[in-house]
Amino acid sequence: MQRFETAKDAALALRPDVPVYCFRPDVLVADARQFMDAFPGETAYAVKTNGEPMVLEALAKAGVKTFDVASPGEFEAVRAVAPDAEMLYMHPIKAQSDIRLALERYGIRVMSLDHEDEIAKILRIVRALDLDPGSITIFVRLQTKGHAAYELSKKFGAAPAHAVELLQRCHKIGFKVGLCFHVGSQIEDPETYERALASADWVRNRADVPLAGLDVGGGFPAEYGHDPRRKKRDMPGLDEIMSRLRADMTEWDFSDLPLVAEPGRVVVARAFSLIVRVLLRKGRRLYINDGIWASLSDSWTGKITLPARFIPDPARTSRNGNPDTISAFRVCGATCDSVDILSRPFWLPETVDTGDWIEIGHIGAYSLSLRTRFNGFYPDTFVEVETPFDAGERAEGFASLETMAD
Numbered sequence: 424m425q426r427f428e429t430a431k432d433a434a435l436a437l438r439p440d441v442p443v444y445c446f447r448p449d450v451l452v453a454d455a456r457q458f459m460d461a462f463p464g465e466t467a468y469a470v471k472t473n474g475e476p477m478v479l480e481a482l483a484k485a486g487v488k489t490f491d492v493a494s495p496g497e498f499e500a501v502r503a504v505a506p507d508a509e510m511l512y513m514h515p516i517k518a519q520s521d522i523r524l525a526l527e528r529y530g531i532r533v534m535s536l537d538h539e540d541e542i543a544k545i546l547r548i549v550r551a552l553d554l555d556p557g558s559i560t561i562f563v564r565l566q567t568k569g570h571a572a573y574e575l576s577k578k579f580g581a582a583p584a585h586a587v588e589l590l591q592r593c594h595k596i597g598f599k600v601g602l603c604f605h606v607g608s609q610i611e612d613p614e615t616y617e618r619a620l621a622s623a624d625w626v627r628n629r630a631d632v633p634l635a636g637l638d639v640g641g642g643f644p645a646e647y648g649h650d651p652r653r654k655k656r657d658m659p660g661l662d663e664i665m666s667r668l669r670a671d672m673t674e675w676d677f678s679d680l681p682l683v684a685e686p687g688r689v690v691v692a693r694a695f696s697l698i699v700r701v702l703l704r705k706g707r708r709l710y711i712n713d714g715i716w717a718s719l720s721d722s723w724t725g726k727i728t729l730p731a732r733f734i735p736d737p738a739r740t741s742r743n744g745n746p747d748t749i750s751a752f753r754v755c756g757a758t759c760d761s762v763d764i765l766s767r768p769f770w771l772p773e774t775v776d777t778g779d780w781i782e783i784g785h786i787g788a789y790s791l792s793l794r795t796r797f798n799g800f801y802p803d804t805f806v807e808v809e810t811p812f813d814a815g816e817r818a819e820g821f822a823s824l825e826t827m828a829d
């Protein structure tokens with residue numbers, strides 16, 4: 424992989440017409456370690472966020488020993504780079520053949536579920552393989568309510584009274600049992616975890632069975648850009664969210680249990696930026712070479728304002744507008760699909776034009792893992808970059824973000 428000091432250096436040296444992912448392994452390692460240092464339990468990286476071998480390898484080297492997986496493809500991806508890592512199979516609804524593969528071939532011994540029929544599926548395979556249920560830990564997934572850019576509680580999770588029954592039933596079979604929840608991705612309210620913990624406490628007291636662990640899932644927010652015309656929403660950083668979570672876990676009496684977290688976004692977001700090219704400017708619209716069917720679907724569905732840095736093409740000799748005026752540009756994606764328009768604008772200098780590049784920052788989560796080949800576009804070019812996106816020259820999408828100044 425070619426290495427550059429900054430993404431701008433890469434753009435000017437390569438003059439790429441295809442999107443280029445800028446990987447920052449040092450940032451990934453630092454963010455993973457920051458999470459592991461702050462969380463008082465096991466950190467299980469959620470592979471679906473970004474399952475590239477370069478990411479899993481860097482995380483394994485950084486000391487991540489546990490991975491949250493959901494499919495045979497993810498079992499294999501983890502096994503390939505970290506043969507000794509433990510895998511937690513935390514998808515509550517699994518194919519019978521995948522359960523067998525997990526137990527038999529991959530030696531997975533931790534799973535989650537939110538329904539009695541899933542218990543029956545797992546038990547069938549456990550009996551067929553003549554495994555001791557006591558060697559397996561079943562996490563009952565609890566429904567949660569809260570505010571996140573992505574609400575996953577509508578899809579998965581047992582209501583509290585149902586979770587009580589599931590815990591008791593699994594315990595009676597002889598499985599070890601735990602409780603888990605996942606509050607959704609990019610939480611917007613720091614109270615979210617406390618509400619989930621209160622609910623977990625209610626379930627634990629009613630179930631009255633010994634608990635082997637508590638898994639608080641993911642959801643920890645990454646930092647993105649914001650609309651400079653509006654007041655920035657007051658969202659605490661990871662340090663503060665984590666210290667509240669630690670205090671809440673103590674207050675609700677969970678801190679003596681083995682704890683697990685499954686962070687994805689907060690670990691990997693800063694580790695990548697993406698260089699895209701402006702294929703055409705039409706008024707206040709920019710047509711770029713990436714879009715919602717490639718690296719940018721997460722920002723589209725999550726209505727996330729992405730931080731963007733302007734990389735002007737030095738070969739362009741004339742420009743219109745004031746380079747110090749930052750304006751909103753509507754961003755149209757590469758495909759011929761009419762929905763391929765981002766839900767939030769990029770904030771860039773007025774002078775941006777056809778042929779320029781834009782570095783989109785903090786794009787490591789749910790970007791390349793969600794790429795499609797739709798319309799024949801599939802970004803797959805990588806370089807390594809040393810300088811973190813939020814260091815060095817100001818990013819325009821961060822124009823009014825105070826933390827950029829210091």
Ligand SMILES: *Cc1c(COP(=O)(O)O)cnc(C)c1O
Pocket residue numbers: 469471472491513605607608609640641642643685686687688689788
């Ligand atoms: C997606 C997912 C995660 C990771 O969520 P982030 O918001 O990226 O931290 C963790 N646990 C489960 C069960 C998930 O589905």
